[in-house]
Amino acid sequence: MSDLSFLDDIEELSAAEEFLEYFEIEFEPKVVMVNRLHIMQRFHDYLEQGKASLPDAEDEEALKAAYKALLTRAYQDFVDSDALTEKVFKVFHMHEPQTTFVPLDQLLES
Numbered sequence: 001m002s003d004l005s006f007l008d009d010i011e012e013l014s015a016a017e018e019f020l021e022y023f024e025i026e027f028e029p030k031v032v033m034v035n036r037l038h039i040m041q042r043f044h045d046y047l048e049q050g051k052a053s054l055p056d057a058e059d060e061e062a063l064k065a066a067y068k069a070l071l072t073r074a075y076q077d078f079v080d081s082d083a084l085t086e087k088v089f090k091v092f093h094m095h096e097p098q099t100t101f102v103p104l105d106q107l108l109e110s
Helices: 006-011 016-022 029-049 060-080 104-108
Strands: none
Touching: 006 016, 006 060, 016 029, 016 060, 029 060
């Protein structure tokens, strides 16, 4: 992209396609068109989960390789599956059975 650092470069990216192109990941435009928000959220989730094991920012090549692997994994999740199955966003969990606890003393109060 530029003479900026890797982390500065990715700060300038906004669309899922831009991220995939930046990391030189081959992708099917139709998959991205339908799942772009899910892919980016899953990528963010993977970054959060792996934060402790990511290389230091000083080792830009290793950090870039780690980000690329995580983005590839996030994209592949939606090539192999779909948004309903993956349930990235909370809204997909809202119709699942919910457990509610009501203490016995509240039931007996009038």
